[in-house]
Amino acid sequence: MNNQKVLETRIFANSIRQEVFKAISNLGSGHIGGSLSIVDVLAVLYNGEMKIDPQNPKWEERDWLVVSKGHAGPSVYAALALKGYFDKEMLKTLNKPGTNLPSHCDMNKTPGIDMTTGSLGQGASSAMGIALGNKMKGLDAYTYLILGDGEIQEGQVWEAALFAGHRKLSKIIAFVDYNKCQIDGYIHEVCDLTDIGAKFSEFGWYSQEIDGHNVQEISRAIHNSKAQNEKPSIIILNTIKGKGACLTAGKIGSHSMAINEEQLDQALSELEIELAEIKGGEKK
Numbered sequence: 001m002n003n004q005k006v007l008e009t010r011i012f013a014n015s016i017r018q019e020v021f022k023a024i025s026n027l028g029s030g031h032i033g034g035s036l037s038i039v040d041v042l043a044v045l046y047n048g049e050m051k052i053d054p055q056n057p058k059w060e061e062r063d064w065l066v067v068s069k070g071h072a073g074p075s076v077y078a079a080l081a082l083k084g085y086f087d088k089e090m091l092k093t094l095n096k097p098g099t100n101l102p103s104h105c106d107m108n109k110t111p112g113i114d115m116t117t118g119s120l121g122q123g124a125s126s127a128m129g130i131a132l133g134n135k136m137k138g139l140d141a142y143t144y145l146i147l148g149d150g151e152i153q154e155g156q157v158w159e160a161a162l163f164a165g166h167r168k169l170s171k172i173i174a175f176v177d178y179n180k181c182q183i184d185g186y187i188h189e190v191c192d193l194t195d196i197g198a199k200f201s202e203f204g205w206y207s208q209e210i211d212g213h214n215v216q217e218i219s220r221a222i223h224n225s226k227a228q229n230e231k232p233s234i235i236i237l238n239t240i241k242g243k244g245a246c247l248t249a250g251k252i253g254s255h256s257m258a259i260n261e262e263q264l265d266q267a268l269s270e271l272e273i274e275l276a277e278i279k280g281g282e283k284k
């Protein structure tokens, strides 16, 4: 990623965060913490890494994205709207009656959503099926998968991982959003994951661990994954739940929370300051 692309992607990530705050505040409350922690990987994927066509969301040769932690829908919707899959105004309908943007991702409602998710663990199996299907069709498409760290406590994830390793599904690039938090508390207190990379490696995966908020590192890791065509890839993203504003950053309570107008204004002004710093080249 050249410097211009890094700048562009970071500005895009900042815009996604602003839209997430606005949409959730407009609704009153929602899953903001886990939405904000995956923004930077979404920014990299939607800003050039994924082979997609917003005008033709079901394009057969596209890359696929399964956001298995389906409660992060708000950040995916913001990325899709900003990329032109649908009108940004639609973000105001988030999780309201009759909306096409439900709180959890639904492929039958939202243009650009490739798989319905929300029941944690299931997206992992879906992604393996998609990757296998595309391979059998001879398509040169990647399947990206975003898993929560709490989510990978689900046994189904490991069944899917074993299968992908066995079938050498090298066009799967999965991410674990390692924000160290789940609903009930910190991961290490609820059910520690110990060495995530070692576990996936043992299941036949190519493993990397990076700073999940550094778009350059994310891009590089994806390229490393693509440079090998032997194994499925797992990229462990060290992230901060609720990243973007003091109200939410690192807070267990940010999993699902109410945001009033005053809190929204404060969060947006913090994001505006970050944006100015990014543009001024001050913040890495």
Ligand SMILES: Cc1ncc(C[n+]2csc(CCOP(=O)(O)OP(=O)(O)O)c2C)c(N)n1
Pocket: 033, 034, 035, 037, 069, 071, 118, 119, 120, 121, 147, 148, 149, 150, 151, 152, 177, 179, 181, 182, 183, 241, 255
């Ligand atoms: C099978 C299943 N069990 C429980 C839930 C309820 N639930 C929704 S989010 C969540 C916490 C998930 O933690 P994590 O994967 O770490 O998400 P993040 O920190 O990224 O928000 C739980 C238990 C669910 N959606 N699906």
Ligand SMILES: [Mg+2]
Pocket: 148, 149, 150, 177, 178, 179, 180, 181, 182
């Ligand atoms: Mg988590």
